Amino acid sequence: MINKNIVTLPMTPQQRVWLRRKAFAPLIVFIIGAIGFSFLFGFVPVHILAKPNVSFETQMFARTLIFLLLVYTVLSFVTCWRHIRNHLADAQQGILHVEAVRLKSKRRRFRSGVRYDGEFEKVGSLRLIRDIRETYDQLAEKDWYRVIYSPYTKYAWVIQHCPTWLESIYRRM
Numbered sequence: 001m002i003n004k005n006i007v008t009l010p011m012t013p014q015q016r017v018w019l020r021r022k023a024f025a026p027l028i029v030f031i032i033g034a035i036g037f038s039f040l041f042g043f044v045p046v047h048i049l050a051k052p053n054v055s056f057e058t059q060m061f062a063r064t065l066i067f068l069l070l071v072y073t074v075l076s077f078v079t080c081w082r083h084i085r086n087h088l089a090d091a092q093q094g095i096l097h098v099e100a101v102r103l104k105s106k107r108r109r110f111r112s113g114v115r116y117d118g119e120f121e122k123v124g125s126l127r128l129i130r131d132i133r134e135t136y137d138q139l140a141e142k143d144w145y146r147v148i149y150s151p152y153t154k155y156a157w158v159i160q161h162c163p164t165w166l167e168s169i170y171r172r173m
Helices: 013-050 056-093 130-138 164-172
Strands: 007-010 095-109 115-120 124-128 144-149 155-161
Touching (some): 013 056
Parallel strands (some): 124 155
Antiparallel strands (some): 095 115, 095 144, 115 124
């Protein structure tokens, strides 16, 4: 749901292309992973079940692997679908939201590479884009910032410190 009172800006063509490219990267990984995973854990258990004299434990093991393959495939599909839908919705809509909000907290995650996130009032958690990462250490909690972000993917494209006169206006709201 998008608030109609929020100030918006048009996206640049580079931002739209970046979002489209980012949308289909997980799909490629999903397809390659599903093919390899299904061959390893789908083809082998089916061969075990097709043999006439297989023990009960081996049959249960094969059925468990097939079930886990189905669960993995469904969860991967849902995750990829959500990712693709959000990125394409932002790229198709072509707008960025602009808000002055207070930074609640910031965190650096080290899962697969470094990821920078900021938690803002009214907006929620935003992922900081590469250009902002240089200014990440300068962000101070409880300060007011002008944030330009994508509404569906929650990517923060620009974060600027608000001047004091603007900060006083937003405190009254």
